[in-house]
Amino acid sequence: MSAVGRRDGVVAWLFLAPYLVLFGGFVLLPIVLGLWISLHNWDFTLPGKPFVGLDNYANLLDPGSVAFDPFWDSMKATGIFTLFSVPLLIVIPLAVAMVMNAKFPGRNLFRAVYFAPYVLGVAVVGVMWRFLLDRNIGAVNSYLGAIGLPDDIAWLSSIPAAWVALVGVTVWWTLGFNAVIYIAGLQDIPRELYEAARIDGAGRWAIIWNVTLPSLRPVTMFVTVVTLIASANMFGQSFIMTNGAPAQETRTAIFYIAETGLQNFQMGQAAAASWILTVALMALSLVVFAVFRARGALDVS
């Protein structure tokens, strides 16, 4: 290798160094430490942190253990939430983006309106909707009653209404972000493709199906993976709005991990649960990549 090439290598590493330090310190190290903690009965406030091998994992995987139901119920809750929120958060923002991409008066105002909820913190969103959705004193039920619909839906303390509420609020809250990504993607599609399609006599739906959607594949994949991970990490909404109620049915995996590790100080078990969740998420992401790759998403640049 030439001297120039070597120097390039050094320069590249120098440029990468700040990021690598952060990545190492805040991502890699915690991952490894988490693995180490998960092998112990780890309460950092106690002097003894006995090594227990794979016991924490075994407890979480053994149906007879007291930890089994709470953990897997929380995984199920995360699964339900993800299953319903991800498709909605892929499709609705896409529709919104297409409308917002058209030219019409007041377009910027509408764009802002759709994006606005996203700037709110989860605490604001959660507390606000908790009051709006209250079964007995909330505005939502009150208005439903006023227009002749059932006004006794327990949005925060019955199943499935609580899932409708949690998914609905999350879609309302975050669709603006996904829509902005889609709008950027839409603006990147070359005009010539549309012109060519029109000259070939394609109708509106044919254009969407054959030009817009295929061109958006890389963007859609990004949106899908990001939304999937965000949904699987859902915590604040159920923490604030339902507090996991009824019983613990809306307590998500992250909720469980936070409660176990940071409140009950059972960090070994929480770390083991995190690892199981991580592996599940990695597997899911691989599936998404495989699906999009099969459809050629990664070939379009």
Next chain:
Amino acid sequence: MRHPTLTSSALSRRGFIAVTAGGLLVAGCGGGQGPGGGSEEGVGGFSGDAYAGPALTLAYWNGFTGGDGPAMQALVKSFVSDHDNIDVENNTVEWLDFYQRLPAAAQAGKGPDVGVMHLDQLATNAARGVIVPLDDLAESLSLSEGDFTESVWGPGIYEDQRYGIPLDVHTIAMYYNQEHFDKAGISEPPTDAASLDEACQALQAAGYQTPMWMPNQWPAHLMFLSLLWQFGGEPYAEDGSAATYDDDAGVQALTWMREQVEKGYSPDNVDIDAQYIAFKNGENSITWDGIWQILDLESAGLPYGIAPIPVIGDEQAAWANSHHFFMTSQAAEDEDRANASKTFIGWMSDQSSAWAEAGMIPARNSAREGSEFTDSPQASLGDQINALHFLPPVPGLGDVQPQTLEIGVNEGVLGRRSPEDALSAAASNATELMEQNLERFGA
């Protein structure tokens, strides 16, 4: 500690005794040995004389974020002006975060010297080595059981050593809307199940369709515990080895709670805090809640009345908790800090009658005779002091309860499961977790 307004939300209120809902972030999760692992014996030989060493600043942590906050700050101010060589840095953290942050901060050597925590957290934090015994302080202050009611003095002792100096006692009470009562022709607050039932019927007849909203989350488990004790039950084995609230007493207690919904006195599915908000809005006539709500109701200008919770079971009883002063192992490492801390605690303990302004019942027997207390709204509960019950000093109990008892009560009141099923599932899980805790904290 109270979190009166609508906006301050239930999060903080729920975190009031034991941290209930899921954890927020704890800063740092260091490994290794911090001061937490260190001295168990504290610094002995405190003479009781005020600290006379070099000037220093004590870090003082508490969770008085509500209407009780200003009352505490006034006390601190007056302590500082009384003591030239001790300054106090007051750090108020919501209770919800308090019990997560304290062990973490103590572990990192950045914790307080002194602070206030709930009685039912003392054992946990003693076992974690966060706080140190204060027997010498109690002795030098001539504090003894005679000064306090036994039920509040006893649970401050963990493994034969005293870890907390009681400041106050707080319990739950029955609040009622005076206007509604007048309209329904109820002249005396109900005192037992029959008169409560009559009152509810009278209120319904007067047009208040749902006069007593039954919560299924905070403070439902405090109501349940009170009723359990009224029916002669005990929630936990004294040695922390088992949960025992799934017996007949527990089932009767939870059954009664659910019945109020079934009779139509309460709407279904009362969401977090709704019963209290509805009470403040005049939609709910009767609600059981902590006496720390007094300040909030006073400032809301509601025509409310307060009375001991009625005797639904066989005898008078109510859940209670208590604020205790503690000193950290961090302060114990430095003799000056330790002595200054003890001076502070001793002085504050003497002021417990002024603390009645915060809506609390003073822990000292003598302080309950002072006019600050006898003129306060909560004075009507003072007679109840010997009927108050505290959770036993079992390390880790505060972590077990939210994932077991509170879930069982939630399911029972919602009618999702029968009281028997809900309680026996909760109790058997709790017993298992408590056995794990015995091992964990015993090791």
